Amino acid sequence: MNLDLASLAVALSMAVAAGLVGCFAVMRRMTLAADALSHVALPGIGLALLLNVDPLLGAVAMLLVGALLIWGVERRTRLSVETVVGVTFAAALAAGSLVTPGEELIDALFGGAKPPAPAEAFAGVAVALGVIGFVVFARDRLVVALVSPDIARTTGIPVEKLELAFLVAFSLTVALGLHYLGVLLMGSLIIIPAAIAKRLAHSLRGMFTVSVGVAVLTMLAGALIVSLSAARGWLGASAAHPWPTGPVVVLIAASVFFASLGWRRA
Amino acid sequence: MSLDLLPPSAPPSASASAPLNAPPALTVEHLQVRFGRTVAIEDLSFTVERGSAVAVIGPNGAGKTALFRALIGAVPYAGRVQWDEGTRLGYVPQKLDIDRDLPITAAELLAAKRRVSGAPPADVQHAFAHVGLAPEVASKQIGSLSGGQFQRLLVAFAMIGQPNVLLFDEPTANVDEAGQETLNETIHAIQREHGLTVMLISHDLSAVFQHATKVLCLGRGLACYGPPDEMLTHENLSELYGSPLKYHHHEP
Numbered sequence: 432m433n434l435d436l437a438s439l440a441v442a443l444s445m446a447v448a449a450g451l452v453g454c455f456a457v458m459r460r461m462t463l464a465a466d467a468l469s470h471v472a473l474p475g476i477g478l479a480l481l482l483n484v485d486p487l488l489g490a491v492a493m494l495l496v497g498a499l500l501i502w503g504v505e506r507r508t509r510l511s512v513e514t515v516v517g518v519t520f521a522a523a524l525a526a527g528s529l530v531t532p533g534e535e536l537i538d539a540l541f542g543g544a545k546p547p548a549p550a551e552a553f554a555g556v557a558v559a560l561g562v563i564g565f566v567v568f569a570r571d572r573l574v575v576a577l578v579s580p581d582i583a584r585t586t587g588i589p590v591e592k593l594e595l596a597f598l599v600a601f602s603l604t605v606a607l608g609l610h611y612l613g614v615l616l617m618g619s620l621i622i623i624p625a626a627i628a629k630r631l632a633h634s635l636r637g638m639f640t641v642s643v644g645v646a647v648l649t650m651l652a653g654a655l656i657v658s659l660s661a662a663r664g665w666l667g668a669s670a671a672h673p674w675p676t677g678p679v680v681v682l683i684a685a686s687v688f689f690a691s692l693g694w695r696r697a
Numbered sequence: 698m699s700l701d702l703l704p705p706s707a708p709p710s711a712s713a714s715a716p717l718n719a720p721p722a723l724t725v726e727h728l729q730v731r732f733g734r735t736v737a738i739e740d741l742s743f744t745v746e747r748g749s750a751v752a753v754i755g756p757n758g759a760g761k762t763a764l765f766r767a768l769i770g771a772v773p774y775a776g777r778v779q780w781d782e783g784t785r786l787g788y789v790p791q792k793l794d795i796d797r798d799l800p801i802t803a804a805e806l807l808a809a810k811r812r813v814s815g816a817p818p819a820d821v822q823h824a825f826a827h828v829g830l831a832p833e834v835a836s837k838q839i840g841s842l843s844g845g846q847f848q849r850l851l852v853a854f855a856m857i858g859q860p861n862v863l864l865f866d867e868p869t870a871n872v873d874e875a876g877q878e879t880l881n882e883t884i885h886a887i888q889r890e891h892g893l894t895v896m897l898i899s900h901d902l903s904a905v906f907q908h909a910t911k912v913l914c915l916g917r918g919l920a921c922y923g924p925p926d927e928m929l930t931h932e933n934l935s936e937l938y939g940s941p942l943k944y945h946h947h948e949p
Contacts (some may be wrong), residue, residue: 458799571809578806578839579793581771582854585786585864586813632800633838 437552442650444559445607446620450646451566452604453625454638455573455597462626463513464501466618467520468598469605471497473527473614476539480532486539487551490609494602497523502595527614542613542677551610559607562600573597574635612677620646623684627691645687653680720781722747722862722894723768728776730763737763740776743913743922747781750888750895752909752925754902756938759916761898762791765866768896784862787855789848791866791898797840803850804835807857814858824853828883845876852884863888865897869904877901881908902929 456465472490479489497520504515531539547555566573572593576583580590601621608617628642653676660666661673668674723745730738737760745751753761767774769788780786807821825835828849834842842850848868855863868884869877881904888895899905905912905925912928914921914937921928 458796458801460796571812574801574806574809575813578795578801579790581766581769581790582788582810584771585769585788585860586810586858588813629798629800634800634802634836635805638800 435546437549438546439654441547441552441555441559441607442611442654443647444556444563445604445611446646446650447643448559448562448566448604448607449621450624450628450643451563451639452597452601453621453623453646454628454635454642455566455577456601456621457625457629458577458638462622464516465601465622467516468494468497468501468602469618469621470520470524470527470614472605472609473539474523474530475527476535476609476614477527477529477531480535481530486535487606487609490614491603491606493523494606495599498595498598498602502591502598505594506591524614538613539609540613540615541675542609542611542616547610555607555610558603562604562607565596565600569593569596612680613675616677616681619681619684620649623681623688624649627684627688630691631694645684649680649684649687652683656683719747721745722749722781722784723896724777724779725768726777726779728764728767728774728778730760730767730772730774732763732772738767738774738915741915741920742776745894745896745911747894748892749910750885750897750908751911751913752905753896753898753913753915754900754905754937755914755916761915762866764915765864765896765898768864780862785858785860787858787860787863789851789855789863789865789868791870793847793851795840799838799840801839802836803830803839803842806839806850807854810854810857816858820857820859824856827856827887828853829879844871845873845880848872848876848880849883852880852887856887860893861891862894862896865895865899867898867900869899869901877904884908902934905929 453465456462471493473493475489475491475493476486477489478493479486482489500519501516527539528536572583572588575586576588576590576593583590583593604621605617608620612620624645625638625642627645628638628640632638632641656679657674657676660668660679661670666674721744725744726742728738728741729736741764753764755761763772765788766772768778769786770778804821807824811818811820825832830846830849830853834846834850839847839850848871852865852868863884865884869880872880881901884895884897885908887893897909906929909925912921912923912925914928914933916937921933
């Protein structure tokens with residue numbers, strides 16, 4: 432990822448959206464579902480490439496199908512969600528790697544280095560702002576439904592619709608990050624900062640602040656390290672072949688997570 | 698169990714605070730709740746008058762929680778559940794499955810519900826004071842509260858938005874004995890003060906006798922509905938729970 436303005440705007444708005452959505456994903460204990468859901472984008476990307484359509488459109492379509500699937504299963508039974516999600520989305524990853532052409536596969540899995548086209552960047556920022564707006568607007572409803580869906584119902588909150596809206600917001604956040612982080616790693620940018628925040632924060636406000644802060648800072652640090660690696664030629668990197676951003680960002684986030692394990696709450 | 702539980706003649710004492718000819722707070726007709734092939738509730742009918750306190754008793758697995766969840770629309774059912782127009786429900790569930798380290802403070806939880814229900818900011822402090830929670834509890838994480846504090850917080854949570862009907866699913870189940878009595882007193886005081894309709898699932902028959910105006914018993918093919926002194930007979934209770942049952946009955 433070059434540090435041009437368009438890339439930076441997309442990366443930062445995506446990080447804020449991921450930090451916010453991640454808070455509710457982690458509090459709702461859907462860590463596995465979150466990770467698996469991002470894998471479902473792969474067959475979408477593969478099919479789109481085969482059909483000569485924009486890969487991102489294919490990814491979004493499949494992600495929305497995945498969100499509907501999780502939602503449907505969750506409504507029927509709470510117990511088997513993790514199992515069904517795990518199996519279905521592992522299958523999606525397998526099917527996706529079969530239909531995705533070889534040279535595109537690595538980019539789809541781990542993110543590419545190409546900067547987004549202006550239209551893509553604009554759409555990316557718009558979607559990120561939409562997701563951020565949704566979480567801020569629905570925050571209170573999400574909190575009440577998280578603590579008790581039954582209490583939420585008596586408060587007049589349409590719990591099922593809210594859950595679907597959240598899963599859609601989640602899927603769109605995954606789609607935002609596919610370009611940079613890839614199918615395998617985007618789930619981590621959503622989950623890791625929120626997991627760190629849940630350990631360190633005492634309050635919702637604190638959790639939002641820490642999660643968004645960690646997501647933004649790891650994105651920035653990742654971009655910086657990638658451009659440094661290209662400029663200095665670390666591990667054979669060059670301007671033509673820089674390190675992919677995704678793995679770098681996720682390694683930084685994971686390091687912060689492990690460092691936070693030793694951090695005692697004040 | 699296919700008894701018609703509508704009382705033959707509604708005793709006026711049970712609805713002393715409701716105006717004459719006021720529609721009931723709740724009408725349930727031929728309610729049936731099934732989970733797969735298991736029938737949790739079969740053909741249950743009763744009415745709850747405004748301002749009354751209905752205790753729901755019965756052995757475990759009798760469908761008490763299923764009844765409440767049907768009443769709030771959380772499970773599918775057959776039959777009719779009709780809340781009076783303008784009913785605002787407050788619900789206190791039996792237990793909540795939340796992480797102990799959930800970073801949500803007591804004040805944040807109440808504030809979230811306050812904003813959702815469009816209640817004024819002062820409601821949060823009122824709710825705290827009503828249930829007898831110390832102000833310093835407000836900044837604590839909800840997972841770190843004691844069983845009694847958490848139950849009080851849930852009652853306060855239910856009180857936000859000025860409900861006129863409160864449903865309690867075993868509010869004292871996770872509370873020590875001293876706490877149970879004060880929590881029962883709190884619930885009763887809230888009901889009296891605000892003229893609320895209360896439905897409460899309870900295993901504490903002495904508290905039921907003391908505070909309830911009506912008793913609905915469910916289970917083992919038996920269903921009964923009426924004033925506590927008529928319903929809490931040794932014959933009824935033995936049949937309901939399947940074994941002779943003792944409870945302390947404090948004469949007024």
